[in-house]
Amino acid sequence: MTLSRRWRILFKGLLGMFSLATTCASAADWYEYQSENFTVYSDVPERRVSQLMRDLERFRRTAFSFTGLEQSPENKKLRVFHFRDSRELEGFTGDQKIAGLYRETWEGPIIFSRDSDHGISGSGLIFHEYVHHLMRERSGMTYPRWYAEGFAELLASAELRKKHVLVGGLPEWRLSAWAEDEPLTIAQLLSPPPLAPQNGADNSRYWNNYYASAWLLTHYLQLGYNAGHPDYRAATTSYLQAVAAGENVFEIFEEHFGRSTREMETEIRAYMRDDIHRYKLVIPEYTYSIPRRELNKNEQLFLLADEAVDFGKPDLAMEYLKQSEQHGLGWQENLTAMAVIEAGNKKYKLAEKVAEEVGEYGQISHLTAANLARYYLLRLQALTVTREWSDDYYEAAIKYGKIAVQMGPDYLPGYRSLWSAYQLKGKSDEALQVMLSTYQQEPNHLNLNATIGFYLAHLGKNALAREYLERVAAWSHSEELRSRAESLLEQQD
Incomplete structure (x- = not known):
């Protein structure tokens, strides 16, 4: 069976797992x-x-x-x-x-x-x-x-x-x-x-x-x-x-x-x-041209699905992704995004086949690599709940995390999966190294400051954690983040 035919079968298999009911997910041109x-x-x-x-x-x-x-x-x-x-x-x-x-x-x-x-x-x-x-x-x-x-x-x-x-x-x-x-x-x-x-x-x-x-x-x-x-x-x-x-x-x-x-x-x-x-x-009106580019179908769906996941709406994300065009540009990214959502729901059968097939596909984009790193990280996290471990999943998460970082150095989700895999392995120095290298690029990133501050505090490095926690306490509008940062700072005083 050819690789492209296997992809079509996998794609149809994933789509078959979801309701075909009408949804609010967009079909308009973006x-x-x-x-x-x-x-x-x-x-x-x-x-x-x-x-x-x-x-x-x-x-x-x-x-x-x-x-x-x-x-x-x-x-x-x-x-x-x-x-x-x-x-x-x-x-x-x-x-x-x-x-x-x-x-x-x-x-x-x-x-x-x-x-x-x-x-x-x-x-x-x-x-x-x-x-x-x-x-x-x-x-x-x-x-x-x-x-x-x-x-x-x-x-x-x-x-x-x-x-x-x-x-x-x-x-x-x-x-x-x-x-x-x-x-x-x-x-x-x-x-x-x-x-x-x-x-x-x-x-x-x-x-x-x-x-x-x-x-x-x-x-x-x-x-x-x-x-x-x-x-x-x-x-x-x-x-x-x-x-x-x-x-x-x-x-x-x-x-x-x-x-x-x-x-x-x-x-x-x-x-x-x-x-x-x-x-x-006296501020004149902005008169420069504003060029626009039509998003292809799969690109549009991936963008909206990605934000839906960030909002904690995986079902909405899947509603978007299941509209993907099988032969369109970007379908590989969308298919692996569905695999990640499935893994988050502890459903691995078809998602595992998708991940394996992509591994045989050759060169992949930073988005696909980041999705695969996330997929294997989720598999690894599920095992650690029962105190199990898989070197294969760990090595795959590291491999695809590094590919994502190399091919998309401005795409932080790739870094995040990489340092998370190191954390699960207990390699705190390697995890911190990835976090701090990311910080050099995005020093004002709220979520990154929170991650570094909380992790340093977890490691008992309170003096190093303080500057990051202070930024979280000052910047965040999240009650949970802000309260947690303030509590840790109070413990240090």
Whole structure:
């Protein structure tokens, strides 16, 4: 039997294992759009996607102009998945009310959004999270939570006008914060409680107030001088640098600002009676061309399935992958992706045949190699649960992990499978070496900092773990990640 015929039989075998019921998985044509700093994947009409990208580019220029940072490219373009069908987006989020979200993934940060008449700035969420992304990429400094969130809110409320941009307006999505509550005190901002609710209580109202109060304090420190108040910009910079160096947030406040926290609160209450000052920046519209490329069927399905897996939706991923074209470019990647999903469900029969067949196929892409490394890693992990081991699976995971890294040096999932295999073998030095070599490429990658920090702490290397854990505690919006990092840091103090 020829190799191609065996592939067709295997492919049909995998497809036969899944329901043929109608799903929400997309069958529309998707395109890849490229601007200077963003990559967008979308099935939305070209005109609307182009406007979204022009708004993102213009907001980015606004952020750099306001902060005075140098406008140089990021390590990796931020990716956006922009959906025409809100039901398809709901398949990922599980919530029809969500219009957009920002996620940290192993392939870098992504934005998910749906097409609407309100544009990308409607909720402030996309701009807010992009500011966090820029602060991590550019500053090289860990900020206290009140400033990180307050500054993100300050910029996120930017209004993109025809010939200029206004920064500093009241965020519309925070209008309810002070309907029944007073702004939080500076002491409360400097020492916030854990993100996770205590005793199952709903703390969303508190955090809405926290974000609004952080915006108010940051607004006053950055823009209050325009309304005749003292100019605290230099003091803010020196204070933040001291906090990042480990100084006590309370003890040095008066030293840097020349005011106690209570005196500063009195000034802010007076500031609240003034008209909110907005800062006007002349930022021209983004006029460069935005080329697009139609994704082939299998490429489109792989991209969406890959994100579905990251969202913890393997069934949705399979709904996409089972639409793959058997003879189309990229079908090898899609078939091995299905094998990985099957292995994750402890179903190995057909997936094992797929993995074996690919091994005979000759040269493979970095995506296929990463899938195979992941497949053999899952087989190995399943064995370790019952204290069993397979040198064959281990060697295959290492082999394909190295191929993935060599052929796709910017693709982090390949590195991840490689260091995970070393960890299972108990080779901590080799695992750390792979992690740290990856870190040299992506020093601001949240998930990577978390992995290194937690692993170093596990090995008892607390001093080395601290810098990574501090970044996780400062950057992550995941309650689980942040709480775990904060707990480990407290144990070290």
